[in-house]
Amino acid sequence: MAPVRLPVRSLTALSAGLLLLTACGGSGDTGGSGGTSRADGPVVVATSSWEAALAKAAGAKNVTYIVPASIRHAPDYDLKPSDLTKVADADYVLYASFEPFAGRIKEAAGSKAKLVEVNLDNDPAATEAGVSKLGKLFGTEQAAGKWNATFADRRKKLAEQLKSAWPGGKRPVVVAQAFTTWAAKLAGARLAGTYGPDQVTPAQLSKLSAKKPKFVLDNENMSSGTVLPDSGARQLNIVNYPGADLDVLAVYRKAAEQMEKAFGAS
Structure with missing residues (x-):
């Protein structure tokens, strides 16, 4: 960025x-x-x-x-x-x-x-570490610990929900922008490659296309445009930033809804 x-x-x-x-x-x-x-x-x-x-x-x-x-x-x-x-x-x-x-x-x-x-970083470990760090700093460790426990439980349920939506019951193959790999992990997808945050080169595009991904998880907050236009892969725009409600879990829920819908339509 x-x-x-x-x-x-x-x-x-x-x-x-x-x-x-x-x-x-x-x-x-x-x-x-x-x-x-x-x-x-x-x-x-x-x-x-x-x-x-x-x-x-x-x-x-x-x-x-x-x-x-x-x-x-x-x-x-x-x-x-x-x-x-x-x-x-x-x-x-x-x-x-x-x-x-x-x-x-x-x-x-x-x-x-x-x-x-x-x-x-929306990677679960980074998110929980960040919340714990701030909780210690603010003197609200108990609240931070409770939130982390809820976060882990909700994330597990979303992962199970996405697994049940895998196309044909098989782990989907995806490529992801460098800052949306957390979404691939949430889906239990096979991450075939990443791109960005720098400009994607023709050589990178060729290499990623050769992986034959079914989905591209782009970063809505710093989009690269249509990444693999001729590959047949469906591109999803994953949002990293929480909205005005300041709800980190809503970011995960929205990504899960997007992926579940895309999996079901493929």
Whole structure:
């Protein structure tokens, strides 16, 4: 995912905007679960809905995020002065490594928040590790552990549901974008190859086509377009980012529904 670079003059403008907004009593859209009262725990600001969803899963109550959930590729988002109001009073600012503007947001806002890097990967082990890490950080280990247990149980049920939908009762052959291999794992599919996140070359396309996959699991949030147009493989657009409901499990459910429907139609 391409990083967003914010020039120094933009940071100056953002800082000036923050002063103006503060003087006027303005604030940005919370995009999350409510106010900033510390009676409900630490104030957590995330750069996107993905980090925010992990924080919510870990038991955080005061969670807001900056990049609107409607933005398909979070690093493409253009920061606004109002975004700084969200981090000015934060205890924690969550960001991903491919979102370098997080540190600049904190610096421009003059926030004393702790900057926490989060690994954004829907692989089950990575998700559970991320939730556990945040739960320990927020002091909500019990809630994080309960969520992880529910996550494992729901994921197991989705996997069983998908297995029963395998075409002809056989493990489907798929190729997947580098960041959607978790969906192939959920389906119990045979992963014949991967592509991306860089531009797919003709040589790669030829190699992937030779594997004769039945399905292509593309990444909706950084799509490569139609990957194998002449192979006969059916392409599914898998979404990685949670929506405004900040529900990680909904990401799994949606992917499972897409794959189950595609398996049944083949």
